Amino acid sequence: MPITSKTFVRSTAILLLVGLLALVGIVGTSVWLADRSQVYLDEVTEARIARRAAVDLRASLLDMESSQRGYLLTLEETYLEPYQQARPRALEQVEALKQVLAPYDVAAEPVRQLEADVTFKLKEMDTTIALARSNEVAEAIARVRTDEGQQAMTAIMGFIDALITAVDNRLVEGVGNQRSTGEALRLVSLIGGLVILMVVAGAIWAVLSYTQELANARRAVEEANASLEERVRERTSDLGKANEEIQRFAYIVTHDLRAPLVNIMGFTAELETSVEEVRSYMDTQPVDEADPVASQARLAATEDLPEAITFIRAATRKMDGLINAILKISREGRRQLNPEPVELSEVVETSAAAVHHQVADNDGDIQSDIRVGKMITDRLSIEQILGNMLDNAIKYQEPGRPLRVSIRARHVPGNRVIIEIEDNGRGIAETDHERVFELFRRSGSQNNPGEGIGLAHVRTMVRSLGGDVTLTSRLGEGTTFIINLPRDSRGFIGRLGA
Amino acid sequence: MNNARPVTIIMVEDDDGHARLIEKNIRRAGVANEIVPFTNGTDALAYLLGPDGSGLVNKGRQLLVLLDLNLPDMTGIDILEKVKGNEHTKRSPVVVLTTTDDQREIQRCYDLGANVYITKPVDYDGFANAIKQLGLFFSVMQIPETD
Numbered sequence: 039m040p041i042t043s044k045t046f047v048r049s050t051a052i053l054l055l056v057g058l059l060a061l062v063g064i065v066g067t068s069v070w071l072a073d074r075s076q077v078y079l080d081e082v083t084e085a086r087i088a089r090r091a092a093v094d095l096r097a098s099l100l101d102m103e104s105s106q107r108g109y110l111l112t113l114e115e116t117y118l119e120p121y122q123q124a125r126p127r128a129l130e131q132v133e134a135l136k137q138v139l140a141p142y143d144v145a146a147e148p149v150r151q152l153e154a155d156v157t158f159k160l161k162e163m164d165t166t167i168a169l170a171r172s173n174e175v176a177e178a179i180a181r182v183r184t185d186e187g188q189q190a191m192t193a194i195m196g197f198i199d200a201l202i203t204a205v206d207n208r209l210v211e212g213v214g215n216q217r218s219t220g221e222a223l224r225l226v227s228l229i230g231g232l233v234i235l236m237v238v239a240g241a242i243w244a245v246l247s248y249t250q251e252l253a254n255a256r257r258a259v260e261e262a263n264a265s266l267e268e269r270v271r272e273r274t275s276d277l278g279k280a281n282e283e284i285q286r287f288a289y290i291v292t293h294d295l296r297a298p299l300v301n302i303m304g305f306t307a308e309l310e311t312s313v314e315e316v317r318s319y320m321d322t323q324p325v326d327e328a329d330p331v332a333s334q335a336r337l338a339a340t341e342d343l344p345e346a347i348t349f350i351r352a353a354t355r356k357m358d359g360l361i362n363a364i365l366k367i368s369r370e371g372r373r374q375l376n377p378e379p380v381e382l383s384e385v386v387e388t389s390a391a392a393v394h395h396q397v398a399d400n401d402g403d404i405q406s407d408i409r410v411g412k413m414i415t416d417r418l419s420i421e422q423i424l425g426n427m428l429d430n431a432i433k434y435q436e437p438g439r440p441l442r443v444s445i446r447a448r449h450v451p452g453n454r455v456i457i458e459i460e461d462n463g464r465g466i467a468e469t470d471h472e473r474v475f476e477l478f479r480r481s482g483s484q485n486n487p488g489e490g491i492g493l494a495h496v497r498t499m500v501r502s503l504g505g506d507v508t509l510t511s512r513l514g515e516g517t518t519f520i521i522n523l524p525r526d527s528r529g530f531i532g533r534l535g536a
Numbered sequence: 537m538n539n540a541r542p543v544t545i546i547m548v549e550d551d552d553g554h555a556r557l558i559e560k561n562i563r564r565a566g567v568a569n570e571i572v573p574f575t576n577g578t579d580a581l582a583y584l585l586g587p588d589g590s591g592l593v594n595k596g597r598q599l600l601v602l603l604d605l606n607l608p609d610m611t612g613i614d615i616l617e618k619v620k621g622n623e624h625t626k627r628s629p630v631v632v633l634t635t636t637d638d639q640r641e642i643q644r645c646y647d648l649g650a651n652v653y654i655t656k657p658v659d660y661d662g663f664a665n666a667i668k669q670l671g672l673f674f675s676v677m678q679i680p681e682t683d
Contacts, residue, residue, distance in 0.1 A: 293606065296635050301553030303660040308560070358659070 046248040050241060057237035064230035071223045075216060082212040088138040089205040091131050092198045098128040099159065099194060103187075106163045110170050110178055118167065125160065132156050152197045155190045162187040281371075288368035292361050299361065303354050306347055313343045360478065363491040367477070367498060375416040375502060375531045382455070383408040385417070386445050389424040396432050402441030404428070409448045410455050414526040419499045424459075426496050427519055431461040433486050436514070453525045454505075462516040471509055504530025543598040543679050545571045548580040548615060549633075550607050554656070558602070558633070561664045565671025577610040584619055591624030591682070598679045599625065603650075605634040605641070613644060620649035627680045631670065 105121035108114075132153055139145040162181065169178035181187075316339045326332050383406070390404040397404055413420075428443065435441040444460045466474055470481035477494040493507075500507045505523035524530060545562075549555040555573050562571070574580035584601070586593030601619060605612035612632065619625045629651040636642075637655040645653050654670065657663045 293635050297551050297554065297606070300635070300656060300660070300663060301551065301557070304557040304663060305553065307660040307664070308557075 043248070046244055049244050053237045053240045053244065057234050057241075060230045060233035060237065064227055067226040067230075068223060071219050071226075074219050078212050078215050078219070082209060084138060085205045085208045085212070088135065089202055089209075091134040091138060092201045092205070095128060095131040095135060095156075096195065096198045098124040098131055099156070099191065102128060102160075102163060103191065106167060107182075109167060110175065110182065113170060113175065121163070121167070128156065128160070148197055148200075152194060155193045155197070159187055159190040159194065162190065285368050285371045288364055289372070292365040292368065295357075295361050299354060299358060302350070303358075306350050306354065310344075310347050313339060313347065317344075359489050363478070363489045367491060367495055370495065371498060371502070373418075375419065375527075377414050377416055377526075377528045377531050379412045380415050380417045380420055381412055382410050382420070382447055382457070385420050385424060386447075389421060389428055390445070392425065393428045393432055397441055397443070400435070400440055402432075402435070402443070404443040404445065406445040407447070408445070410525070413455060413523070414528055415503055415523065416527065416531065419503055423496050423499055423521065426492050427459045430492060431459070431463055431517075433488070434482070434517075435461070435463040449525070450522075455523050455525050457521040457523065458518055459521075460516065460518040465513040465515050466509065466511040466517055467513050468511075471511065474509070475507070502531070503527045543569050543600055543674070545569055545600050545602060545674070546580065546584060547571055547573045547602045548577065548607065548612065549573065549602070549604045550575050551604070554604070557663070558667050561667035562671040562674070564664075565668040565675070567671040567674055569674075575608075577607045577612070577615050581615055581618060584615075584625060585622055591622040594682050595624060596681050596683075598681055599628040600674065600679055601628060601630040603630055603632050603634075605632060605636055605645075613641075613648065616645060616648050616650055624682045628682060629677070629679060633670075 101124040102121045105117055105119070105124070108117035109121070111117075136149055136153065139149050166178040166181050166187075169175070169181065320336050320339050323332075325336075386406045386408055390406065393404075424445075431441065431443050439462060442462045444458075446458045446460070448456055450456050464482060466481045470479075473479045474481050475493045475497045476490075478490040479494075480488060480490040497507050500521055500523065503523055504527050505521060507519060507521045509517055509519045511517035545567075547555060547558065549558065552575065555575070559571055559573070572583065574583065581589075584594065584599070585591045601615075603612045603615060607615075612634065616630055616632070619628065619630060626649070630649070631652040631654065632645050632650045633654045633656060635656050642653050652670075654666060657666060
């Protein structure tokens with residue numbers, strides 16, 4: 039069964055709680071049972087004391103009785119000695135019995151009876167001894183014969199026997215209780231131990247299965263990671279191949295387009311030469327207004343044909359320009375980029391110096407604020423990008439306004455560099471913000487020559503360095519180009535087979 | 537050019553228009569030698585090296601090869617390689633005249649023994665001029681017989 043971290047925490051907590059309860063149960067029961075044990079022990083001790091007191095009392099009374107009888111028979115004082123010794127003992131023993139049995143309400147009445155009986159018996163014996171001593175032995179024996187003393191003695195013995203029996207029962211019961219308490223303690227300990235054992239087993243199982251789950255998850259993540267990297271590698275290589283294909287395609291297409299263009303231009307030139315010859319011949323011929331065919335031929339040779347040739351030439355020249363532009367970009371894409379340490383501020387300075395004259399002519403200036411150090415990138419690309427940007431700024435400056443160009447560069451998180459080129463030129467309409475980066479697309483009035491490849495070229499170069507270029511602009515106020523480049527292009531160059 | 541033993545110009549060019557323009561401009565430069573045009577590599581090689589491929593067929597002739605690199609059935613480099621690799625034709629000058637101006641391609645051609653490499657200029661005046669000068673160059677250059 040899979041175990042999530044939530045169920046793991048919950049089940050562990052529950053197991054711990056169960057274990058704690060079991061432990062508390064064991065401890066509680068143990069304490070309670072120990073208490074009970076103590077009580078039993080106390081009771082047993084008490085019972086033993088009572089039993090002993092009773093037995094002693096019986097012995098004392100029997101001693102006294104036999105001593106009394108001996109004296110009555112012999113009238114020898116020596117026979118009275120045990121009596122004299124036992125008498126105070128018997129009183130003490132009665133007192134002790136009274137104390138031991140004091141907590142038991144049931145025993146109160148019999149104890150009082152016992153005390154009365156003992157007192158009576160003692161009194162009877164004292165009386166008989168006193169009578170005997172005053173030589174009234176017959177009187178004393180008569181007193182004995184009344185059986186009053188004997189009855190009291192029987193009552194006392196009865197009490198003592200009952201007490202001993204009760205105490206013995208009590209002792210047996212106490213031992214039984216003690217045993218059952220021990221039994222209960224063992225049972226509780228056993229059950230508690232079992233519960234704790236189960237808890238521990240459960241906890242171990244939960245930990246093990248959770249660990250197993252974690253290991254599985256980690257393995258899955260590692261596998262996913264590995265396959266992801268593999269996939270990225272595959273895609274990158276696919277992209278590289280596709281890119282290479284496109285470059286080669288562009289190159290081949292432009293070459294193949296050039297071949298027919300050479301023919302068109304070549305034969306147009308040949309045609310022009312021929313037309314020129316025809317025209318010279320026409321000029322030598324007299325003008326014959328009457329012949330419509332001749333005048334039409336003259337018109338064709340002198341006006342229509344040269345005009346057609348002019349248009350053909352203009353069109354082919356334009357096409358030639360476009361093909362050259364594509365060729366340039368495709369060649370640029372095929373160029374091997376060479377990452378090296380480049381000090382951006384130096385490149386900016388060089389680029390600014392290269393256009394200094396053009397800028398200074400119109401009272402313009404170029405400010406730079408470069409806050410980045412060395413970048414690892416392709417120097418030529420950076421030079422071309424900056425050169426292109428500055429050329430554009432000069433080419434599309436607002437007439438009558440001195441050009442102000444500001445080049446700023448700074449680091450941004452992710453080990454990247456932002457280069458901003460801000461100008462106060464004529465700006466780019468919102469609808470053209472993306473379009474200007476497309477090949478052969480130009481924005482605004484077309485009063486400057488150009489094929490519309492500059493920014494497309496810039497974007498191609500920036501992207502092959504692993505960056506991107508965007509712009510913000512307000513028509514009539516100026517444009518800011520934002521170039522985002524990695525500080526170290528080594529990881530990007532060559533990745534796409536550029 | 538030595539008229540007693542006329543040099544034959546072998547022109548391998550798949551584009552008829554180019555072939556015609558080249559021929560016209562060579563003629564304008566005053567070169568009257570026979571020009572044998574081919575529009576594909578197979579035919580040109582068959583002519584240059586003979587049906588057996590040995591090159592013996594042209595023994596004793598003076599040949600000058602004008603070679604375009606973009607051919608339908610093979611690249612001009614294949615032809616260059618075979619001509620320069622054949623002991624009978626290896627001394628015949630080969631002029632590569634093509635649209636490709638890729639540096640590696642140019643190097644490769646010279647490595648394989650091309651004598652001259654000319655890129656076809658796209659503007660016609662330049663093209664015509666280059667061909668005319670090439671024609672003038674032909675008229676003064678010495679060409680060995682194949683042996």
